[in-house]
Amino acid sequence: MSDLEVLTTRVTEALGDCVIEHAEACGNLVLRVRLDSWRSVAETARNTLGCNYLSFISGIDWMPAPTVGLIEGDTSTPAQPKEMTFGAAGSAGRFQVFAHVQSTVQHIGFTIKADVDEAAPHCDSWVSVYPGADWHERECWEMYGVVFDGHPSLRHLYLPAEFEGHPLRKDFPLLAREVKPWPGLTDVEPMPGSESDEETKDEAVEA
Amino acid sequence: MGLADSGMLQKPVAKPLTWLLNYSRKYSLWMFQWGLACCAIEMGAALASPRYDMMRIGVIPFPASPRQADLIVISGTVTDKMAPAIRRLYEQMPDPKYVISMGSCANCGGPYWDSYSVTKGIDQVLPVDVYVPGCPPRPEALIQAVVMLQEQIQNEGIGNDDMRKRWNGEPINVV
Amino acid sequence: MSSTEQPVTPTNASPDFNPVPDFEVAPGMQRHLADARVNVELDTGDMIINLGPQHPATHGTLRLVVRLDGERVIAADPVIGYMHRGYEKLTEFRTYPQVTTLINRIDWLSSFANEVPFVHAAEQLMEIEAPPRAQYIRTALTELSRIATFLLFLGEMGLQVGALTPAFYGFRDREHVLNLIESATGGRFHPNFNRIGGLKDDLPWGWIAETRNVMKIVLDACDVFEDLVLGNEIFQARTRSVGIIPGELGASYGVSGSNLRASGVDWDLRRDGAPYLSYPELDFEVFTHPDGDSYARYWVRLQETRESARMVLQLLDKMPSGPIMAKVARIIKVPAGESWVETENPLGQMGYYVVSKGGTGPFRVKIRSASFSNVSILPWMLRGVYVPDVVTILASLYFILGDIDR
Secondary structure (H helix, E strand, C coil): CCHHHHHHHHHHHHHHHHEEEEEEECCEEEEEECHHHHHHHHHHHHHCCCCCEEEEEEEEECCCCCCCCCCCCCCCCCCCCCCCCCCCCCCCCCEEEEEEEECCCCCCEEEEEEEECCCCCEEECCCCCCCCHHHHHHHHHHHHCCEEECCCCCCCCCCCCCCCCCCCCCCCCCHHHHHCCCCCCCCCCCCCCCHHHHHHHHHHHHC | CHHHHHCCCCCCCCHHHHHHHHHHHHCCCEEEEEECCHHHHHHHHHHHCCCCCCHHHCCECCCCCHHHCCEEEEECCCECCCHHHHHHHHHHCCCCCEEEEECHHHHHCHHHCCCCCECCCHHHCCCCCEEECCCCCCHHHHHHHHHHHHHHHHCCCCCCCHHHHHHCCCCCCCC | CCCCCCCCCCCCCCCCCCCCCCCCCCHHHHHHHHCCCCCCCCCCCCEEEEECCCCCCCCCCCEEEEEEECCEEEEEEEECCCCCCCHHHHHCCCCHHHHHHHHCCCCCCCHHHHHHHHHHHHHHHHCCCCCHHHHHHHHHHHHHHHHHHHHHHHHHHHHHHCCCHHHHHHHHHHHHHHHHHHHHHCCCCCCCCEECCEECCCCCCCHHHHHHHHHHHHHHHHHHHHHHHHCCHHHHHHHCCCCCCCHHHHHHHCCCCHHHHCCCCCCCHHHHCCCCCCHHHCCCCCCCCCCCCHHHHHHHHHHHHHHHHHHHHHHHHHCCCCCCECCCCCCCCCCCEEEEEEEEECCEEEEEEEEECCCCCCCEEEEECHHHHHHHCHHHHCCCCEHHHHHHHHHHHCCCHHHHHC
């Protein structure tokens, strides 16, 4: 059995029925767990599996961005598929929180995902298990709007206090791109001294 | 206080005196290092590294506070959270003061032109004298910018209203 | 006072007690002596001050709101976000090659090292591998950028503690390494040299010989720093036992890299993580220090600079010949999937979680930056610390604002 299979067996046995689905993504183990077991999964990972290192906690918004590819003339923004598809270990809806924990001693690590409610996203806080979760959860709240129950002070981390909205949600537009779309790849800039360059020079002089 | 405020500089001042005053001002610029991001490293290399020494053109880098500085180089990305602090520091500098905007983030927002938290250019907040393009501009480019600024200072007039305007913080046109 | 009497301490001395022994004092000096009496209980309150966001000691736009009792910090709250440029949102609007241009600027002192995990993640999703020569050159450039950023750290931590000379030495020696990076990639920093599938260009003629010379200069510079800074008793007095991070607590906060190794945790992703670049073929040592204080962090980074120079020399000896770019299409389309790649960057563990839905640009990129977690331990660490030690601790943690704020 490869290392990854050994790890998968160990983790799924330790977590039991908290795991809804698990998958392998480019050599890494990804688990989707039940939202109500989010904190107990962290405790199991820390105490039983020996994962003493918290790498990150963040969120994913699976909705396809509504404005991408629809602005007239914007050829530079890469086009994305229009339907909502999900990634490794699937998802029940639009928002997910995901985290990665590792062990500095056993050199193992895995990713944990949980689906959160779309209308009022909330999740348990990991601060009592990993103290470093404090800042990661503040950032996740700021960027996605996910409220972490049990967090000491959920306030803005990166953005000024009067900022409105949650920027990493897909329906948060980048206004600079809407006001003036990037002209895209220009393959045909006129060489200096060429015909089309002469024309633009004359126009500038006449104006 | 001083010649500019008391109105004694309204009359045309002799060219040698203008030349001398501007000459001494341009070679004793005291630069406030406002290093924000990557361009600050190039600015540091221009000032503190023995290879691109900026002190040889008269620019001394470390004033104790903005109230003693006459040149500020905004190097790095300006975010909306940071812009009020920059404005406040600019207002603490006494006139005549000069601003060099270094790097494309400070010129126009640069590679983060479409970000939700970046100010698209420091000239939305302060009046800029010299723009230095680059990402990051080489230290030689910053030295070139200071040399251009020194030429600009040399050409400021005293007999006309330029000096009074500059020393009162109003924008002037210098050829 | 005879030896049977109780010693006079600040709590039991009478207000008339004058600790200064009797000697001839000029009349004008008498009133200065009066203030030297102990046991003057003053009614003091706490003071809240801001360190930053513009401050010569905070390495960029970090704001520390500290509550002080005299010179001691009671509580500290770092306020970050003054350099937040919205990277994770911007990557959703860029194609893959445009993203590599952008992510150079996260950790702006060792820019080459930022691109490596992202390019590796994209290559994993595309199931291609860069040819061996490209991997060796990438490793060499990563280690060169590690040397460049550590030389700056070695100089600039001396500056924060009060020594001016190491700063100039650090900048001067860094110029040699930047010369090398510039002759290979075209840019002193922000080289943008990685392409998905390999590198943009091969090495110029004469680069390998020049690099050998520069590595000798770097090894000499490390000896100079060890003597000048680590051997200096003022530096030792200011950094020993200052800012101790216990290893397990640091790991639970997410502190990584040299900071964690200086607390005794033997963990280095070049050796212990998933294999990447050419590290499996190199022979190198990982340094830890049991103390966990600022001195230990400086010591570990100094040793790592030396080790990086030796690694570069090994890479140059073993460099294979061959192509430097795998066969990829002109417009890069990465198939759908998720990929997590973490690397040992100079600042710590940096990782990219790339979610792709099969387009020309990524769907979501989660950038796990090292300094974010390194700085999150500051509220815990700064309690009860004197104000000058705050400066030492900030310098020894070695964070880059672009890495914290992304």
